Amino acid sequence: MNRRRKYAAPVLVAALALLIVTGCGKDGKSGELTKVKFSEVIRSIFYAPHYVAMSQGFFKDEGLDVDMNTAQGSDKGAAALLAGTADISMGGPETTIYIHNQKGEKTLKVFHQLTAKDGSFLLSREKLDDFKWSDLEGKTVIGWRPGSAPQMVMNSTLIKEGVKDVNVITNIASPAMAGAFTSGQGDFIQLFEPIASTLVREGKAYYAASLGEAFGPFPETSYVATSDYIKKNPEVIQRFVNAVAQGAKWLNAASDEEIATALAPFFEGTSKELILQSVERYKSQDTWPTNPELTREQFDTLQNVLIENGVLKAEERIANMDDVVDMSFVRQIGNADE
Missing domain, CATH: 3.40.190.10 (Periplasmic binding protein-like II)
Structure with a gap:
């Protein structure tokens, strides 16, 4: 009996360590966490649902370990995707159109629409x-x-x-x-x-x-990945989308204190009062859509703006939205791996 008790504690510690390493989530998902190299466009409360998904463990619950860096521009985020130094990037959906029209070896696709207004x-x-x-x-x-x-x-x-x-x-x-x-x-x-x-x-x-x-309405910020990455890693994309959607849902239901605490680590030096003021300002203009789907109407608005600003020729307008957009994962939010 004494010998069995002697080894009980070490065995228990080892078992707990294994659970931590394998990342067993609240939803029952188990196995090693899948690392996702993620590139955000800039650091802003405009992207609050994403930071909430990180701070509240929603990505880990989905079996993902999100390694985030700040690109300082959608163009740099897109370049990271093409170079393979990022798996998923946050940025303007216009980057997918630019890359598509370059007719290169790789193409990008939007798979989740994070914001519905300019921020x-x-x-x-x-x-x-x-x-x-x-x-x-x-x-x-x-x-x-x-x-x-x-x-x-x-x-x-x-x-x-x-x-x-x-x-x-x-x-x-x-x-x-x-x-x-x-x-x-x-x-x-x-x-x-x-x-x-x-x-x-x-x-x-x-x-x-x-x-x-x-x-007015404008699809400013999306989650984007290469077509190849999406095809090879559909389960990662689905879990990523689920986590961000959970972050947005949490943000709409949480108390002010909970929101400020969740976002504070990402904005060191910014008071909780200013964090909450920023969140409220974005909420008041319907920044975060309840349905994170990039619609045909939004896509048309985007292309009209690109043409108006001279960065897209009228004849380069993409007729088949599916060439640069895949909303199948958004339509399955919460249904994957059940």
């Missing part, structure tokens, strides 16, 4: 009691790189509002934009949360407008 906000250097888009005439705006979704949404909004003679600076790297503005460059700046609210809180800028509200 940037226009801030002014001087306080404007009643902002009008015409206030931008003759002014300088620090904006995003040419061909990026926020840059095109800004340009299309200016066209929609009939505003001309606006100098939009598009050659400042995204991590340096806020610093350039606070150093005195530009009259306005286009930023995502929580950086936008941080500048306002510090008294370095004033809120002027929401690009998401001004432009």
Whole structure:
């Protein structure tokens, strides 16, 4: 009996360690966690459902170990997919169209639509009691790189509002934009949360407008992978989609304290108050769709914006949406591996 007791503790410790290593999830999935090399476009609360899925263990529950890095641009995220240094990328769905029309060896596909509006906000250097888009005439705006979704949404909004003679600076790297503005460059700046609210809180800028509200529905951010990766790893894609959908569902039901605690590790130095303010701002403009499916209407809107901004020729418009979009996984959310 003593000998059996002597070895009981070590055996129990070993068994617990095995459970940790193999990643047995709450839903009963077991086996070693599958590593997914993931590239986010930038760090923003605009992508809160993804961070929730990480912090609340929804990816691990699905048997996935998500290794995340920040690409600082959809173009860089797409390049990582093509080079094989990323398995899944978060970015603008327009990248799939660009790559498809290059007729290269690899193609990309959207498999989950994360956001339904642009996530940037226009801030002014001087306080404007009643902002009008015409206030931008003759002014300088620090904006995003040419061909990026926020840059095109800004340009299309200016066209929609009939505003001309606006100098939009598009050659400042995204991590340096806020610093350039606070150093005195530009009259306005286009930023995502929580950086936008941080500048306002510090008294370095004033809120002027929401690009998401001004432009309207737009499929700005998607999850993308190469067609080959999706074909070879359908179970990984399905579990990834399930986890993100669970993150969005949790975000809509959780308390303020739970949300702030879940997101805080991804935004060090940002107060919980600003985190919650950013989340509420995105919620109020219906940023995160309850159904994360990229629809035909949204796809048409996307291509119209690309053509309007001169990055896609009318004759290059993709008629068969399935060439760059696969929504089959979204339609099976929660049903996989049951």
